[in-house]
Amino acid sequence: MKKLISIILLLMSSPLLADIIFKDPIIKNNFGKKITAGFATISSDEDLEIVSISSKISKRIEVHTMLMEGDVMKMRKIDSPVIIKNKPFVLKKSGDHLMIYELTENLDDLKNVAFTFTFKNKSGEIINKDIDFLVQ
């Protein structure tokens, strides 16, 4: 009985997993190059950190931001990208973006590419989300 009560308490205390929405996920055609970029707008109903992004077409995927250094626009890796609750995280051309390195396939041959995003919420729970990016 004691065990049952503790299980019920555990169920009641564990929050529902975040509702994460990807809008317009796009990966740019690489036309045979080894590097490309990806875009999407990611929204969540709770604060999340992006722990990792993986895909079978690449060995290294990073989130980049653009910074002015003097007169020159430069790309910088964001080490722990954070998605703030109800504030869309926009990955777009000339802004923050996914940098997809070491491509193992020519995207010309593909319509979609599957990505797995691994998020962590404030309670430390890991949430995996599979998303198809449209090759464009």
Ligand SMILES: [Cu+2]
């Ligand atoms: Cu970049």
